[in-house]
Amino acid sequence: MEKNALLRLVNVTKRFPGVLALDKVNLEVRPGEVHGLVGENGAGKSTIIKAITGAHSADEGEVWFDGLKLEQMSPHKSMEIGIACIYQELNQIPHMTVYENIFLGREELSLKKIGWTDRARMRKESIAAIKSLGLDLDPDAEVGALGVGKQQLIEIARAVRTNARLIIMDEPTAALSEREANQLLGIIKDLRSKGHAIIYVSHRLHEVKAVCDRITVLRDGKTVETREVGTTSIDDIVKLMVGREITNKYPKVKVEIGKEMLRVEGLSRKGVIDGISFKIHAGEVLGFAGLVGSGRTETMRALTGADPVDAGKIFVEGKEVHIKNPRDSINAGIAFLTEDRKGQGLVLIQTIEFNSTLVNLKNFKHFGPLLDLKYLKLIAEEKVEELKTRTPSVNQAAGNLSGGNQQKVVIAKWLLSKSKVFIIDEPTRGIDVGAKVEVYNLVNELIKNGAAVIMVSSEMDECIGMSDRIMVMYEGKVTAELKGDEISQEKIMFAASGLQSEKSAA
Numbered sequence: 001m002e003k004n005a006l007l008r009l010v011n012v013t014k015r016f017p018g019v020l021a022l023d024k025v026n027l028e029v030r031p032g033e034v035h036g037l038v039g040e041n042g043a044g045k046s047t048i049i050k051a052i053t054g055a056h057s058a059d060e061g062e063v064w065f066d067g068l069k070l071e072q073m074s075p076h077k078s079m080e081i082g083i084a085c086i087y088q089e090l091n092q093i094p095h096m097t098v099y100e101n102i103f104l105g106r107e108e109l110s111l112k113k114i115g116w117t118d119r120a121r122m123r124k125e126s127i128a129a130i131k132s133l134g135l136d137l138d139p140d141a142e143v144g145a146l147g148v149g150k151q152q153l154i155e156i157a158r159a160v161r162t163n164a165r166l167i168i169m170d171e172p173t174a175a176l177s178e179r180e181a182n183q184l185l186g187i188i189k190d191l192r193s194k195g196h197a198i199i200y201v202s203h204r205l206h207e208v209k210a211v212c213d214r215i216t217v218l219r220d221g222k223t224v225e226t227r228e229v230g231t232t233s234i235d236d237i238v239k240l241m242v243g244r245e246i247t248n249k250y251p252k253v254k255v256e257i258g259k260e261m262l263r264v265e266g267l268s269r270k271g272v273i274d275g276i277s278f279k280i281h282a283g284e285v286l287g288f289a290g291l292v293g294s295g296r297t298e299t300m301r302a303l304t305g306a307d308p309v310d311a312g313k314i315f316v317e318g319k320e321v322h323i324k325n326p327r328d329s330i331n332a333g334i335a336f337l338t339e340d341r342k343g344q345g346l347v348l349i350q351t352i353e354f355n356s357t358l359v360n361l362k363n364f365k366h367f368g369p370l371l372d373l374k375y376l377k378l379i380a381e382e383k384v385e386e387l388k389t390r391t392p393s394v395n396q397a398a399g400n401l402s403g404g405n406q407q408k409v410v411i412a413k414w415l416l417s418k419s420k421v422f423i424i425d426e427p428t429r430g431i432d433v434g435a436k437v438e439v440y441n442l443v444n445e446l447i448k449n450g451a452a453v454i455m456v457s458s459e460m461d462e463c464i465g466m467s468d469r470i471m472v473m474y475e476g477k478v479t480a481e482l483k484g485d486e487i488s489q490e491k492i493m494f495a496a497s498g499l500q501s502e503k504s505a506a
């Protein structure tokens with residue numbers, strides 16, 4: 001055991017009903033090091049973090065920080081002793097501004113006892129924090145109106161602003177574009193050079209490789225190993241995480257392209273998206289690439305009636321449809337798996353079974369009331385099995401699942417709907433390397449069954465690896481459409497930054 005560890009966990013065990021989440025976990029983080037924490041969905045990463053900050057109390061074991069044994073901790077107390085944390089679940093106060101969220105701790109926010117002069121100071125300091133990190137954030141914007149990517153940037157600014165000795169980041173880049181993610185990696189390196197220690201949790205293993213000094217691998221709540229990153233390859237990490245090798249990361253199948261399933265003409269919403277037109281056929285996967293904020297999610301929201309539109313026509317199988325709200329969209333055969341699973345995708349206090357079958361109750365009616373319930377359960381269980389969702393049973397509340405496993409429930413919910421067009425927005429965000437392949441296999445199933453799939457993805461490799469055709473967006477407009485041999489990382493980057501090559505300008 002190291003004498004000069006900044007943080008030390010000794011045999012930490014945590015049980016939830018039916019789940020041994022942490023099983024005698026040991027972890028040591030040195031001052032000034034970036035320590036990666038990796039493992040499959042449900043391996044226990046977030047639970048370790050919560051045991052450190054006191055969001056959960058451990059059942060057994062000890063946590064030491066800077067020579068001090070931590071007892072009776074709470075997130076607030078942990079901030080006071082120099083531990084800042086960006087939790088995996090974003091939890092801002094939606095009706096408050098960006099600067100208020102950056103500045104305040106949760107408790108202060110609910111007190112609402114803040115005077116004018118304090119506000120001016122808060123705003124000023126928040127602006128300074130945003131500026132020093134080089135983030136693209138409007139301090140006066142209302143948080144609830146921002147996308148998850150921006151909300152993630154707020155969390156980062158908040159954690160960094162506290163100047164804590166240990167900064168814990170639980171999947172901070174899950175909602176960020178490549179460019180923003182790279183920016184964060186720069187911020188982390190800068191923090192390290194100033195002597196801060198960082199715990200970095202991510203399923204994006206190339207980031208882990210790029211920024212971490214050491215990693216600790218978790219499997220089924222147990223520490224597998226701690227290693228120097230310099231001598232460990234990404235394939236090594238995967239093997240340690242899942243206990244086997246993954247040979248084909250993007251198992252895209254090609255199926256015969258069928259009839260036109262969806263056609264969008266001139267979809268516009270003032271100041272957000274401008275004249276979006278595209279078609280998609282049965283058996284096709286159409287990727288949407290672009291930076292966060294380029295209008296991809298906004299296009300999908302407009303298309304599915306989640307946001308109002310100013311102009312545009314939508315045709316499903318050649319027939320014009322009028323979509324005024326998400327219900328109309330489902331009825332028209334267009335399913336939308338949103339990027340924000342907490343806000344839009346799941347009813348967290350309800351069970352997995354409830355959530356998986358929520359959109360599809362109609363499909364089960366003909367079985368009669370009694371059989372129905374049994375059937376629902378069976379179906380939900382089947383999907384849990386298929387996606388390897390880690391849970392004691394389908395009766396578990398969705399909110400009790402790990403982040404990645406919640407995402408799997410959202411996916412199950414939509415796959416069970418009998419839709420013709422599936423829009424999946426960042427489908428594998430926060431999902432571990434092994435489970436990603438399961439999600440891609442489900443996309444394969446959908447197109448084999450004659451559906452059309454629109455995939456919004458900020459992961460370039462995924463977008464290239466799984467799409468037949470790619471639309472690139474920039475500032476609310478489509479700047480390129482690429483297919484076959486035209487698809488390359490370079491061309492996508494080019495169009496995503498608003499530059500137009502002669503070839504794709506046509």
Ligand SMILES: Nc1ncnc2c1ncn2[C@@H]1O[C@H](COP(=O)(O)OP(=O)(O)OP(=O)(O)O)[C@@H](O)[C@H]1O
Nearest residue numbers: 016021041042043044045046047400401402403404
């Ligand atoms: N409040 C809770 N009640 C019951 N079970 C829980 C609770 N929180 C976590 N668990 C369970 O503990 C296990 C570990 O979960 P944890 O969130 O730590 O995983 P993780 O490694 O962070 O996964 P991910 O990569 O998906 O975020 C999971 O099986 C999860 O379902």
Ligand SMILES: [Mg+2]
Nearest residue numbers: 046088402403
């Ligand atoms: Mg987690």
